[in-house]
Each structure stands twice: as C-alpha cells, then as structure tokens.
Amino acid sequence: MRLPSPLLRGTLIKRYKRFLADITLEGGELITAHCANPGAMLGLNMPGLPVFVSKSDNPKRKLQYSLELVELPTGLVGINTNYPNKIVGEALSEDAISELNPIEDFRAEVKYGENSRIDFLLNQKANQMTYLEVKNVHLARGDGLAEFPDCETERGVKHLNELANMVAAGHRAINLYLVQRTDCDRFGFAQDLAPKYANAVRKAHDEGVEFLCYDCDISRNEIRLASRLPILLPSS
Template sequence: MEFPSPLQPATLIKRYKRFLADVRLPSGEITTIHCANTGAMTGCATPGDTVWYSTSPSTTRKYPYSWELSQTTDHHWIGINTLRANQLVEELLTRQGVPSLAQFTHWQREVAFGDEKSRIDFVLSNEKDQKYYLEVKSVTLLANGKGYFPDTVTARGQKHLRELMSIVKQGHRAGLFFAVLHTGIHQVSAAKHLDPVYAQLLREAIAIGVEVIVYRAQISRHQLLLVDPIPFIE
C-alpha cells in the first residue's frame, strides 16, 4: 500500500484524548493532528520521536493531518494507524500471499456473526462454498526484544476469540491474523503479563483449531506492505 499523498515529518510533543496529538513541524510551528489509534500505543508515542503524517484533501475536517507512522530514536518504524491493518491484509489476500488461504478467492468485509453480536473482519469463500472466518489484529508492542498482543486489557479481543472458537466448533475454519506494524518485532506472543484472560483464551482457541497467522510489514515513509511470515510463540 502506497500512501495516497507524500507523508510529512514532525516531532511528537504529546498524545492526548486518545484521538489527538500535538507535534512540532520543521518550521517550528506547533499543530494538532488526528490519531486513529485508540489503543494504549505503548512505546509508539514517545515525545521526541518523529511522526509522519498524511494530509486529507477534505476542506471540512477540523484536523486535516493524520498520524500514520512513528520513527523511533532506535530507528524502528511503526504503523500506528490501525485502519491500515485490514487494508494491508486485503492486499495480501488479493495477491494470494498466504499459502494456507490461497484457495479462497472471494471475501466479504465487516460481516456480522456470532452469539455475542460481533463483526468479523473478513469472511473468505471459494467456489466449493467453503468459508474461512478471519479476524485481524495490529501488533505494535515491542518489549524485551519481542512483540506482544494486546498492549492493554482488551474485552473486545476476548469476545472475538470466543466467537472464533464458536465458529470452529460449528465445523468452519477460523483464523486470527496478527499484522505486525513494527520493524523491530520478529516474533509475536500473547501478552499474558498485560491481559492474562486474553492469553488463556488464545491458548484454548489454538487447542481447538483456531489458526494463528503472523506477517510482518515493510514500512517506509512511502509505503506499508506485509511481506513475510514470522513465528507466533505460545
């Protein structure tokens, strides 16, 4: 995925109210940009890091700039716009980049399903009328040289795991796709130190057949691209 307009750099001052961040432009001007990531963003929003932002052509937006990437002092690139994860996975599916899913040639996005009234990111299908339910999660937490999900307690993520297990029990295939948007991450594990309930549910999900797929992104100021699988370590 190439960014529709060239990203511009700024220096992060602070992130606040979940959706906003103040940055200093190269000119010295301070401005406020929109942040699409509602998560904790641990390690992704350190004051002094370089922010790369896109500019919306809309004339009605209060904040025309959108925070897309962080570039840390450790020279890591991080994709912080969580809306991009599904776009990247769809690109990967389009080019049949996941061998275990190559048989599925059609998909629907944001499909309502499950007893807990969830919406799944993708329902894949093929000409044999086989289906595959795929939930996507963005991974950006790096700690002690390893990648983790989630970066805080996630009741929503726990619900998604229960729904995926229910799908498998009904005889369908289901998977959890971790889109790693941090260039410093080379393996992913459940963050049992942050959300032990999620970690336990994920162990149970894997045990009954929910598949875990992990791909790492290549990141630059010009593009985001999921390029290669990396290990999931239980």
Template structure:
C-alpha cells in the same frame, strides 16, 4: 499497498485525549493531528519522537493531518493508525501473499456473525476445496526486545472475538486470527500475558480448539525511513 499521500515528517510533542497529538513540523509550525488509535500505544509515543503524518484529502476537515508512523526506537518504525490493518490484510489475501488463505473467490469485509453479534474483519468464501474462513485482524505495535505483544491493554472486545472464532470452528468452518505486525523491529508474536492474562489464556484455548494463528509483518521502512509501503511482506512465528 501504499500510503495514499506523501507523508509529512515532524516531532511528537504530546498525545492527549486519546485521539489528538501535537506535532512540530520542520518549519516550526505546531499542528494538532488526528490520532486514530484507541489503544494504550505503549512504546509508540516517546517524547520528541520522529513521526510522519498524512495530509487530509478533504480541505474542509477540521484536522489537517492524521498520525501514521512513529520512530518507536532508533531506526525502527511502527504504524499507529489502526484504520490501516484491515486493508493491509485484505490486500495481502487478495494478492495471494498469505498463501494459507489463497484460493478463495470472495473476500468480504465487516460481515456480521456469531452469537455475540460481532463483525468479522474478513469473510472468505468460494474456495473449491476448503470451508469458508473467518479472519479476525489484530494490529501489533507493542515491541519489547524484538517480541511483538498483543494486546497492549486489557481487551474485552478481543476476548469476545476469540470466543466467536472458536464457535466458527465448532460449526465446521475455518477461523483465523491474523496478527498484522506494524512494527519493523518485531521478529515473533506472543500473547501479552503481562498485560491481559485472560486474553493470553483464551488465545491458547482457541489455538488448541483449531483457530489458526498467523502473523505477517508490514514493510513500512527501508534504512530506518518510511518506504511508503504498507504491504505485508513476511510471515513471523506466533509463539504461545
């Protein structure tokens, strides 16, 4: 899975109103890019950082660019576009990269389920030997000393998703929390107890109840520069 367009490099000036970022392009032009990330983006918006933008395919769109990548630390990239992880996960599952989820005949996105009226990111069915799998995808971009933490802000929505996944296990199906690690410096994933201790406690409860925890890291970069690839290429440990 690759970025659909060639990325344009720039320098981050500021992010504001959550969804906007001012970026200086190499020719000196300052553009306002769409920032598709509702989180805190902790550690992913250092002043003056190198960033990469994708040009809009629709020439009539108000904002010409979307912010995709940031050099979060020297030589290490993070993908801040939270519209990417679900597609990354689906591509990896359908290609058989995530071997623990291989063998399902059908992969459907955004299926409504649960007592709390959620939408699961991926519903897997049609396996000859295994129960349906309900897969919730979470984007990991917060990195501290090589540890990827989730979430980067208190998430009531994420807590709800854990409750829904536990309910699916009780109903006899598989339930999976798949961390899509979009930061090249991460070597393991942990719950961010220092940010949302309730989520951390629920995550451990969910794991004990049978929810499967997986983490897969995206390629993103080669030699500190964008590779053009969003593919999930390596499994990382989830440490509780």
C-alpha cells in the same frame, strides 16, 4: 497499501485523550493530529519521537492532520489501526498469504456471531468457509519480540470466543496478527499486560482456532504485508 502523500515529518510533543497528538512539524508549526489508535501505544508515545503525519484537504474534518508513522532507531512503526484490514485485503487479492490459498472469493465486514462483523469471510476450495479476524500489532519491548495486546481488550476476547464458535459449527477460523513494524522476528502475547486476553487465546487455540502472524515492509510511501513470523503461545 499506499500511504497518503506526501507525509510530513515532525516531532511528537504528547499524545493524549487516546485520539489526539500534539506535534511540531519541521519548520516549527505546532499542530494537533488525529491518532487513529485506541491502544496504550507503549514505547511509541514518548515526547521527542520523530513522527510522520498526513494532511487532508477535506474541509469537513475537524483535524486536518493524521498521525501515520513513528520513527524509532530500529525502523518505522505504523500506528494507524485503520490500515491492517486494507493491507491484508490487498494481500488476499494478490494470493500473498500462502496459508489461506486457494481462495475462490472473499468478502469484508460480514455480520456474524453476536452483533459482530468478521473482517474477512473467505470461500475456499470445496466451499469451505474461513472466518478471518485481523489484529493490529505495534508493541515491542525488546529482543525482536512483537506482542499483542498492549492493554486488556474485551472486544478481542469476544472475537476469540466467536471464532471458536465458528470452529464448533464446522468452519475454519483464524486470527491474523499484523505487525506494523520492521524490527521484529517473532510474535507473542503480552500476558503481563492482558492476562484475560492470554487466557482467551489458550482456550481458543485448544478449541481449534488457528493463529497467524505477518510483519510488514514499511516506507514513507507504502505499507505491505511481508513475512510470516513464528508465534509463541501463552504459557499456562
């Protein structure tokens, strides 16, 4: 997935009210950027971090700038939660996720469950329907371990329950975690930050929901799905 071009480099002053970030651009201009990430952004919201923003020419936007990447000593981190579905959609079109092949066709944002939409509904061989939910991962607290989520998520628990219902109805259901980082070699669940979600993961796994995790190749120009990471399921 190509990122908006060109990205502008700056320094984070503060992130606040969930969706706002004050940033000083190179050259000294102070801006307020939209932050498309409702999570806590632990480790990625510290004043002084180098960041990259895009600028929109749309006159109808309240904020011209959007926060796209945070730069850590270990590499770039994508924080825009609007991107994972686009990244995975491109990967599906390119048959780049071997665990999901072969795919006859797929659709995005299909209504299912109780007032929900599945990110992707895949029609696989022998007309098997696969429900694929995508989650953005940006949390890592050291030792190469990516974690999800960074706070409790009722919406995430609901999605796990609905995926389990699809398995009970005879379909295949998968939760795919996309790590928008380049510095992790495995994935796990932040039980201390979100014990309810961890419990829901254990229950969904026992009921047949599958779990996949991939990381990304990230540059200032694009973000692409890269390699599968091993998953550490929550302990009981």
